[in-house]
Amino acid sequence: MTDKIENLVVGGGAMGLSIAYGLMKKGREAHVLEGAYLNAGSTGRGLGVLKERNPYAMGNGNEDLVKLAREGLRLHGSLSSVMGINTFHKKSGCLIVAKNEQDLRELREDHEHFVKLGLKDIEMTPEEVQAKWPYIDSESILAGFYSPDEANAHPFGLVWAYLENLKRMGGKVEKENKVKEIKKTSDGFLVKAQSGDYEAENVIVASAIDSSGLTEPLGYKIPMTPMRKEVLISEAVRPFFGPTIERLSTHLQVTQTMRGEIMGTIDWMEPGHDLSENTTQFLNNLADALVPVVPVLRNLNVIRQWTGICDLTPDEKPAIGQLEECLYVCCGFHDYGITMVPIVGKLLSETIIKKKTERMLEPFDPKRFD
Numbered sequence: 001m002t003d004k005i006e007n008l009v010v011g012g013g014a015m016g017l018s019i020a021y022g023l024m025k026k027g028r029e030a031h032v033l034e035g036a037y038l039n040a041g042s043t044g045r046g047l048g049v050l051k052e053r054n055p056y057a058m059g060n061g062n063e064d065l066v067k068l069a070r071e072g073l074r075l076h077g078s079l080s081s082v083m084g085i086n087t088f089h090k091k092s093g094c095l096i097v098a099k100n101e102q103d104l105r106e107l108r109e110d111h112e113h114f115v116k117l118g119l120k121d122i123e124m125t126p127e128e129v130q131a132k133w134p135y136i137d138s139e140s141i142l143a144g145f146y147s148p149d150e151a152n153a154h155p156f157g158l159v160w161a162y163l164e165n166l167k168r169m170g171g172k173v174e175k176e177n178k179v180k181e182i183k184k185t186s187d188g189f190l191v192k193a194q195s196g197d198y199e200a201e202n203v204i205v206a207s208a209i210d211s212s213g214l215t216e217p218l219g220y221k222i223p224m225t226p227m228r229k230e231v232l233i234s235e236a237v238r239p240f241f242g243p244t245i246e247r248l249s250t251h252l253q254v255t256q257t258m259r260g261e262i263m264g265t266i267d268w269m270e271p272g273h274d275l276s277e278n279t280t281q282f283l284n285n286l287a288d289a290l291v292p293v294v295p296v297l298r299n300l301n302v303i304r305q306w307t308g309i310c311d312l313t314p315d316e317k318p319a320i321g322q323l324e325e326c327l328y329v330c331c332g333f334h335d336y337g338i339t340m341v342p343i344v345g346k347l348l349s350e351t352i353i354k355k356k357t358e359r360m361l362e363p364f365d366p367k368r369f370d
């Protein structure tokens with residue numbers, strides 16, 4: 001048993017590290033227990049596309065996700081200089097293409113919503129798109145909706161930046177130390193982990209899809225469905241890609257990394273936990289959707305394919321905040337969490353310190369599913 005820890009964070013993904021960083025920056029103690037290795041979770045499998053035009057905000061008819069995403073995007077812009085470590089942030093922009101009339105209708109509805117919220121969402125004709133990015137075939141699209149403000153970052157760079165800053169401030173991050181159980185005691189919590197027991201004043205569960213397994217025995221179920229999402233990466237080619245290209249209805253998202261690889265994802269596969277299975281169906285779907293839009297990619301060699309798990313809540317919004325005094329949770333970020341990492345870490349650490357939920361986090365009350 002160690003001395004009582006002020007803030008024990010369960011999960012060393014980008015969210016857990018960002019919360020610990022926010023606490024340490026304000027002079028508090030933080031100790032992170034990661035069950036596997038850093039980047040073992042969805043952070044290490046993400047593309048790192050940073051978007052404020054959050055598509056899930058639409059169906060929910062609210063502005064909350066957009067606000068969080070917008071602030072996250074803004075903070076990402078200065079992270080490398082604030083942290084002194086390169087997060088490989090690049091303001092590359094993002095172009096959402098309409099391939100058919102239904103796409104166009106939806107994107108125009110979204111456009112109204114985004115513009116009302118003060119976001120940049122510029123409608124472009126196919127000809128305007130091709131004039132700006134000649135590798136896009138204008139005949140394959142009906143329109144494009146462009147944001148020059150959206151960006152990319154490297155999820156590994158983000159994790160290293162938080163880790164190094166945590167270490168510098170005296171924070172502790174233990175790897176391969178899985179938390180098995182959290183028990184309430186008369187004056188805090190007893191956290192039972194693989195390498196021993198820990199007494200903690202505050203516990204923050206940031207274990208993505210595994211969070212509910214830890215909070216449910218304490219009486220707090222966070223309903224989440226694990227969704228498999230596949231990604232592929234190609235051989236490196238000369239840097240020519242401008243913005244990330246997206247198509248809403250198929251979840252196509254393709255970008256070029258700083259090394260020149262083309263990296264992309266498309267569609268939801270079956271709900272499931274299996275990380276080992278990569279499908280040719282995914283490969284074919286992605287090629288079928290991408291090649292007509294960017295024909296020059298026709299003969300590109302794919303080098304690697306992998307799967308990640310998204311933690312999907314019933315209303316597609318995350319669960320962030322207090323469950324009971326001194327117990328907090330932060331999960332359910334689906335496929336858009338990397339964008340929100342810096343702002344969520346900031347707001348949740350402030351919530352913990354002030355013992356009062358920050359206004360921007362109120363819509364994400366983790367107890368709303370009761």
Ligand SMILES: Cc1cc2nc3c(=O)[nH]c(=O)nc-3n(C[C@H](O)[C@H](O)[C@H](O)COP(=O)(O)OP(=O)(O)OC[C@H]3O[C@@H](n4cnc5c(N)ncnc54)[C@H](O)[C@@H]3O)c2cc1C
Pocket residue numbers: 010011012013014015016033034035036037038039040041042043044045046047048049050051177178179180206207208209210211214229230231265307308309310330331333334335336337338339340
């Ligand atoms: C394929 C894919 C692509 C994506 N692309 C993007 C994108 O382009 N842009 C974007 O903004 N978002 C994207 N996302 C979403 C984003 O990756 C996640 O929302 C974000 O990384 C979540 O961070 P996290 O820290 O909550 O979770 P994780 O990174 O999963 O971290 C949780 C950690 O908790 C640990 N853990 C679990 N149980 C325990 C336990 N009992 N004890 C200790 N540790 C435990 C895990 O090992 C893990 O390291 C993508 C997601 C996927 C799967």
